[in-house]
Amino acid sequence: MSLAEEKALAARLEAAFEALPEPDPARLAAIEARVAAAAHRRAAARRAAWWLAAALAAGAAAAAGWWAARPWSPPAASEAPAAPRPAGVAPEAPDRQGPAAPAPPAPDHGPIIYRR
């Protein structure tokens, strides 16, 4: 089919279907009111969700800042600095105060499961 033929038939099709009866404006307006109300509710819900997310993000940021400041611990400047170790002194052994405590004696009887 040539392009001209295609265009001619397309124009006929358009005319044929445009000639269908038009919808009742009052019915369309009634549907429009329902659709607009639904669109309004949807937009409001999306706005509410956005504000909630923004509030949560702001709260999280504030909590992170508060945690970083650590208001419950003493200020870092008052802590005594660690004394420097003299040169040539070996570092202390890690937390060994004396000989290891003896293990508790093993029981000299077996476990009593049942006694009459």
Added chain:
Amino acid sequence: MAATDALVRRWCREGDEQAFTAFYRAEAPRLWKLLLARGAGPEEAYDLLAEAFLRLVRTVCRDPTAPRALLYRIALNLLVDHQRRQATARRLAPDPPEPAVGDAAEHEALRRLVRERLGPDEQNIVLMRYWIGMTHREIATALGLPEGTVRRRAAEALARLRAAWREGDG
């Protein structure tokens, strides 16, 4: 994509309800007529139109790339479901069309040709392409078909209509 698509995107992005209303006013009358052309009665077409727009409101902002195509997809799916239910519930003969004269007779003949010679998908493609003026890509989105398939089937359907129209003239 359609010029009206930007209105829906604005509603999704900024909550501009006037934009959505403008989209409704631009698309509703033609969608109602399409539903009529595809076999719905006038009352059914109003119900399907309302349901299609309400469903669009609920779903479109998840992916507002092609709102008009999505609207037509929803409406045509609703129509198919409705016709399926009707077919099982009752079988009524359609009202005989009033005898038409002149242009009206030619229009009615062409509409009947579309109904009788083309399958449901082809009718959708022909109407959306040559009457509504949708792009092949939009139709592909609306019908869930590859764009190449839509292009090929549109050309085939138009050629078949052309042949049938000539046959009727001769």
